[in-house]
Amino acid sequence: MTDILVLGAGYTGVAAAIRVAVRTRRTGGRVRLVNASSRFTERLRLHQTAAGQRLADYPLDEVVAGTGIEFVQGRVAGLDVERREARLEDGRVLGYDKLIYALGTVTDTSVPGVAEHAHVYDDYAGTVRFAEHLDTLESGTVVVAGGGLTGVESAAEIAEARPHLRVVLLTRGRPGSMMGERARAYLDAALRRLGVEVRTGVDITKVLPDGVELAGGELVHSDATLWTTGTRGLPAAAESGLTVDARGRIVVDFALRSVSHPDVYAVGDAAAVSQRFGVLHGTCQGGIPTGLHAADSLAATLRGKTPRGFRFGYIHQPISLGRNDAVIQFTRPDDSPRRGYLKGRAAVTYKEVVSSSPMPTFKLLKRGLAPVWALALSAGPA
Structure with a gap:
């Protein structure tokens, strides 16, 4: 039995947890998913919440139902990467053999006030x-x-x-x-x-x-x-002794393993992922693909195989402009703008498709499938 602990249940953490649970089911993987809230938060839509709109409610135990994942509600207070333990604020200590760190980032509050x-x-x-x-x-x-x-x-x-x-x-x-x-x-x-x-x-x-x-x-x-001017990684990563970059993100290798502690995988905004064109910036496009890749890398390692390298390329910059307008800038893999863009109702429809509820994606992952869009994003230049 291999104890796999996933910290953080945003888009990336849930995707990673489901994927690794499916991929390690036959090799004795035990997956626990830790999150401070009992509900799944559609972070891409928080600006709608701010404007007073009510969004769908997704209890996390229902989101991962049928996967064998054990959901643990609790806020992470610290990590001991030498002893392979995560400590929660209520005093509980969770041990692990492999860790997927998906706690994301928090707002940079360094400006006074x-x-x-x-x-x-x-x-x-x-x-x-x-x-x-x-x-x-x-x-x-x-x-x-x-x-x-x-x-x-x-x-x-x-x-x-x-x-x-x-x-x-x-x-x-x-x-x-x-x-x-x-x-x-x-x-x-x-x-x-x-x-x-x-x-x-x-x-x-x-x-x-x-x-x-x-x-x-x-x-x-x-x-x-x-x-909304910038974000930083949570202090827990740096305080644990993991190698982090200037923004507190965990520095990872080609398989999305920590360069200092290879039993720790970091994904989404919490990871400093290098590609040929530079380090990925925090974006929904890169989140789920990194979660899927880390899960696949971990599963391959448990089977005694060498993980493949992560590749990624951006495709767009979607911005909603209220409920009835939007603009979509299509990009090169390095996120520089192409000539093409969408505007108005066509852009609204496009953005709703790509930003719609992730539940269909999670359902595909439960069946052992990966969404086509995630595969496309992961086919960028190394």
Whole structure:
């Protein structure tokens, strides 16, 4: 019997747990899946939750039903990678032979005042609190910090759902700066249509209870501040002695094993995965493919085989602009923009297909199959 412990039950952790349970069923694998919440959170849709929309509820014990996986609810407090143990906040200690680390990242709160006064998307409960706070505002200003995909989607969603609120998007660069010129122009026009006030070239130096302070001393009033400017790996990885990069992500090899502790596999946002074009950035595209690859690598190792190398290539940058608009920038494998893009209703339909509930994907994995899109993403350049 091989004890396999999977920490984190987001998209990547659930996919990895189901895949490794199926792949090790005949070789005596025992899989336990640990998560702080008892429900599966569709993190890609937290901006919809912030805007007040109710999403489907998926209890994790039902999500993994029929796989033989044991679900353990608990928050990870620390790791002892030498003794191969994970410690939970309630004092329980879970031993393992092999570990898949899928705890993702948390918001970088290094700017003064962020931790105390800003709302973040680190979990479902925190997002609900943000939405409830917005419900109390009959008028006022919402500041969204960060012009990446999450910031743009949040600003657009909140502006559309709560037109009585003033929404200000503050960003150092241009919103959607990674997109091509035509897609960015469409994004800019959509934000103007929704009434989002965009300020570029700004650097926030401090978050206050009622606003944000910019470099130079200017104060921007805010009745609610949402922080989306960057993420970091959880401290547990670095504190355990695992080799991590500057952002606290676990550095892995070609098989997605920790370079310092090969009994630990890291996947999704929690892993620093190198490809020919650079290190993968946190994105839903890379999450599930890394989870599947780590599970396959682990299963191959248990069978005495050499795992194959992980390959990946990006294909798109999808951004929703409220419920009735979107823009999709198609990309090269290194995530640089191609000429092609989608906009309007066609883009809405496309994004709903690729961002729809992951339950169909999990059902395929239970049957020992991999979704076609995950195979396609994993066929990029090494």
